[in-house]
Amino acid sequence: AQSVAQPEDQVNVAEGNPLTVKCTYSVSGNPYLFWYVQYPNRGLQFLLKYITGDNLVKGSYGFEAEFNKSQTSFHLKKPSALVSDSALYFCAVRFLNGNNRLAFGKGNQVVVIP
Amino acid sequence: EPEVTQTPSHQVTQMGQEVILRCVPISNHLYFYWYRQILGQKVEFLVSFYNNEISEKSEIFDDQFSVERPDGSNFTLKIRSTKLEDSAMYFCASSEGSNSPLHFGNGTRLTVT
Numbered sequence: 001a002q003s004v005a006q007p008e009d010q011v012n013v014a015e016g017n018p019l020t021v022k023c024t025y026s027v028s029g030n031p032y033l034f035w036y037v038q039y040p041n042r043g044l045q046f047l048l049k050y051i052t053g054d055n056l057v058k059g060s061y062g063f064e065a066e067f068n069k070s071q072t073s074f075h076l077k078k079p080s081a082l083v084s085d086s087a088l089y090f091c092a093v094r095f096l097n098g099n100n101r102l103a104f105g106k107g108n109q110v111v112v113i114p
Numbered sequence: 115e116p117e118v119t120q121t122p123s124h125q126v127t128q129m130g131q132e133v134i135l136r137c138v139p140i141s142n143h144l145y146f147y148w149y150r151q152i153l154g155q156k157v158e159f160l161v162s163f164y165n166n167e168i169s170e171k172s173e174i175f176d177d178q179f180s181v182e183r184p185d186g187s188n189f190t191l192k193i194r195s196t197k198l199e200d201s202a203m204y205f206c207a208s209s210e211g212s213n214s215p216l217h218f219g220n221g222t223r224l225t226v227t
Contacts, residue, residue: 032213034215036218041220042220042221043118043120043205043207043218043219043220043221044157044205044207044216044218045218046215046216046217049215051213090157099162099164099169099170099212100145100147100162100209100212100213100214100216101147101159101162101170101172102149102159102216103159104156104157104158105156106155106156107156107157
């Protein structure tokens with residue numbers, strides 16, 4: 001079955017420093033991978049996706065993610081974190097059956113310290 | 115930018131009662147979904163809906179649950195005979211195509227007492 005793992009619970013980073021949120025995946029076949037962000041009392045917002053092509057995917061708000069097949073990882077990165085990036089970040093993988101069913105990781109709370 | 119809207123934002127109900135959670139997907143989207151997030155836990159898939167029928171449902175989506183698109187704009191989730199463990203945040207989502215990113219609403223927080 002398709003699944004993703006987000007090994008950390010909380011990621012603390014100083015404002016201006018690089019931010020990395022880790023995600024590893026376990027899939028049958030080629031993975032469709034996504035990152036979503038959730039701000040307090042809001043729904044999940046799409047950040048970026050990897051389906052095929054370049055391993056480095058650029059998304060919203062200056063975020064990017066690198067697909068690494070050998071390490072089965074899809075870490076989310078931002079070169080310089082902002083306080084407004086503090087939120088809950090979810091990695092997700094799509095099931096192969098074409099119904100756009102996503103399996104989410106448990107989420108990582110990112111805290112950007114001013 | 116168009117968005118998915120959900121009502122109500124918070125619903126409190128007594129155990130055993132029926133609730134209907136409402137969603138208005140983005141107007142040109144064809145695929146609709148319900149997910150839920152129990153406090154402090156993962157976001158879980160419930161059901162996907164396309165062409166006026168369920169295309170897939172998870173093991174959570176048992177006979178207690180049903181979905182309906184009663185008109186051209188609304189997409190509802192009905193929970194019959196609610197249980198305490200149904201307390202969660204319920205998110206509606208829609209997508210333009212089967213490979214397109216999901217757009218989520220802000221959720222309905224359901225509290226069953």
